[in-house]
Amino acid sequence: MFSGLRERLQAARAKLGISIEATMTPQPLQETPSAVQSVVQNPGVFSEKPTFANKIKTLIIDRELIVSEKELSDALSELEITLLESDVALQVTDAIIAHVRTDLVGRHRKIGESVDGLVVGTLKGALLDVLGKGFDLTEYVRNHQRPVKILFTGVNGTGKTTTVAKIGFFLKKQGFTVVIGAGDTHRAGAIEQIEVHAERIGIKIIQHQQGADPSAVLFDTVQYASSHKIDVVLADTAGRFHTKANLMNQLEKIRRVMKPDLIVYVDEAVAGNDAVVRAAEFDKTVGADAVILTKADMDSRGGAAISIAHTIGKPLMFLGTGQAYDDIMPFSPNQMVEDLLGDT
Ligand code: GDP
Numbered sequence: 213m214f215s216g217l218r219e220r221l222q223a224a225r226a227k228l229g230i231s232i233e234a235t236m237t238p239q240p241l242q243e244t245p246s247a248v249q250s251v252v253q254n255p256g257v258f259s260e261k262p263t264f265a266n267k268i269k270t271l272i273i274d275r276e277l278i279v280s281e282k283e284l285s286d287a288l289s290e291l292e293i294t295l296l297e298s299d300v301a302l303q304v305t306d307a308i309i310a311h312v313r314t315d316l317v318g319r320h321r322k323i324g325e326s327v328d329g330l331v332v333g334t335l336k337g338a339l340l341d342v343l344g345k346g347f348d349l350t351e352y353v354r355n356h357q358r359p360v361k362i363l364f365t366g367v368n369g370t371g372k373t374t375t376v377a378k379i380g381f382f383l384k385k386q387g388f389t390v391v392i393g394a395g396d397t398h399r400a401g402a403i404e405q406i407e408v409h410a411e412r413i414g415i416k417i418i419q420h421q422q423g424a425d426p427s428a429v430l431f432d433t434v435q436y437a438s439s440h441k442i443d444v445v446l447a448d449t450a451g452r453f454h455t456k457a458n459l460m461n462q463l464e465k466i467r468r469v470m471k472p473d474l475i476v477y478v479d480e481a482v483a484g485n486d487a488v489v490r491a492a493e494f495d496k497t498v499g500a501d502a503v504i505l506t507k508a509d510m511d512s513r514g515g516a517a518i519s520i521a522h523t524i525g526k527p528l529m530f531l532g533t534g535q536a537y538d539d540i541m542p543f544s545p546n547q548m549v550e551d552l553l554g555d556t
Contacts, residue, residue, distance in 0.1 A: 281317050288313055299484050299515030304342055304522040311338035336549050342518055343545035347502045347527035349379075350386050353444055356473060359391075359437035361445045363430075363472035365463060365494055368451030371506030371532055372478040373402070376448045377409035379504075379530070381537040384415060388443040393433030394419035395426040395466065398450035406448050413537055416442075426450065426462065427469040434470050447472065454493035463498045474501045476529065481505040481516045488519045495524045506532030509539070514548060 288309050295305040315334045353360050362379070366372045373396065380390045392410050394417055396402035403419050410417035418433040430447045437445045447470060452459035467475070477500040479487040487505070494500055503520055508531040521528055528543040 281313070284313060284316060295515070299519070301485060301488055301515070301519035301523060304519050307522065308335075308338045308342065311341060339518070339549045339552065340545055342522045343548065344521060344525075344527060346543055346545055347529040348542070349383075349529055352474070353383065353386075353388055359434065359442050359445050360474070361434060361437075361447065361470055361472045362474045362476060363447045363449065363467065363470065364476050364478055365449055365498060365500070366451060366478035367453055367490060368399070370451070370478055370480045370483070372451060373406055373409065373448055374535065375478050375504055375506055375530075375532055375540070376406065376446050377413055377415075378532065378537050378540040380410070380415045380446055381413045382530075382540060383444055384413065389441075390415050390444045390446060391433055391437050391440075391442045392417045393430045393445060393447045393470075395430045395433075395448050396450040397422055397424045397426050397429060402448075402450065409537075427466050430466055430470040445470075454490055454497060460497050467498055475499050476502050476504055477526075478504045478506060479520075481508040481514075481531070482510050484516055485519070487516055488523050491520050491524050491526075495526065500524065500526050502527050502529040504528070504530045504532065505543075509533045514552065517543070517548065 291312065292305055292309050295308060296302070300308070312334050315337070364372055364376050376392060380392055383390050392406060392415055394403045394406045396406065397420060400422065403422060407417055407419065416436075418429060418436050420429045420432075426449060430445075433445050433447065436442070447466070449463060449466060450459070452463065454460060475498060477491055477494050479491060481487070483490075491500065491503060503524070503526055505517055505520070505528060508514075508517075517528055517531070520526075530540050531543050533539045533541060
């Protein structure tokens with residue numbers, strides 16, 4: 213059953229430039245930062261894949277691995293491969309493996325308690341530790357002083373502008389009033405793009421000319437919201453790379469001027485490890501209170517969500533699931549774990 217395990221583990225880790233030696237011996241339990249939460253209304257985004265749990269369940273259960281490190285070793289290596297192949301980052305994979313190992317080694321199965329339940333329960337716990345609690349935007353807005361100011365950051369092309377419109381649409385459906393600030397004054401056509409979105413979803417937009425100072429646009433947007441008793445300000449910004457100091461400074465100025473209540477980092481689920489690195493950099497330079505991953509409909513694995521949640525320790529708020537305004541769903545750690553573990 214485990215033939216070629218060492219070679220497969222080597223291949224999986226080689227992609228990450230890691231030697232397998234350490235992985236064949238027990239790893240200490242790493243603390244996993246708390247992160248993520250919410251409620252999913254549309255299960256199954258991450259479900260069209262061979263779940264690692266099905267694979268691992270079979271492996272562990274078939275071998276009746278319950279108590280000893282030695283007995284668990286092969287199965288944990290198999291679990292490790294599956295996580296790495298699902299695009300879960302190395303350190304996160306290690307944390308999950310360590311969690312499962314620590315929980316199972318030396319444990320005795322009660323009469324009537326199935327190994328199935330034991331293993332799946334342990335895996336669920338490990339994944340929920342990584343994903344944390346999530347972020348309920350509706351509750352946040354409901355309980356926050358008006359106007360709630362939300363600043364969106366990220367790189368070009370990831371779906372940030374579309375996401376601003378989707379969130380506007382989502383909040384409007386919840387009964388909140390919303391104004392959008394066209395803070396991307398940098399890219400040609402960006403103001404028109406967000407204007408078209410705003411018009412379609414019936415939300416007021418505040419805009420200046422292309423090339424204007426985005427801080428001024430967003431300041432005006434906040435002023436408008438205050439004087440018109442609008443519940444939520446959604447501030448679009450120009451996409452930028454974390455490596456461009458002048459643009460990051462501009463973002464820092466926006467932050468000082470509009471004093472956002474929430475900074476939301478937007479990236480693509482399909483960007484894999486690039487998204488993890490960028491999220492960490494944005495978080496370090498301008499801060500991030502929550503993350504939205506777009507294009508989850510194009511990602512069949514879900515590893516990016518787990519990796520980002522673990523790496524920056526900030527909650528995932530929503531998943532973008534398509535190009536329509538309705539194609540967004542609150543992120544649910546529980547739902548995601550259910551999707552990964554299958555029908556358990
Ligand atoms: P920005 O440059 O980051 O503001 O990106 P845009 O909002 O202009 O989006 C770039 C492209 O990604 C557009 O074609 C969007 O329709 C598309 N897009 C945005 N979100 C999603 C999503 O969740 N799923 C899919 N499949 N496409 C998306």
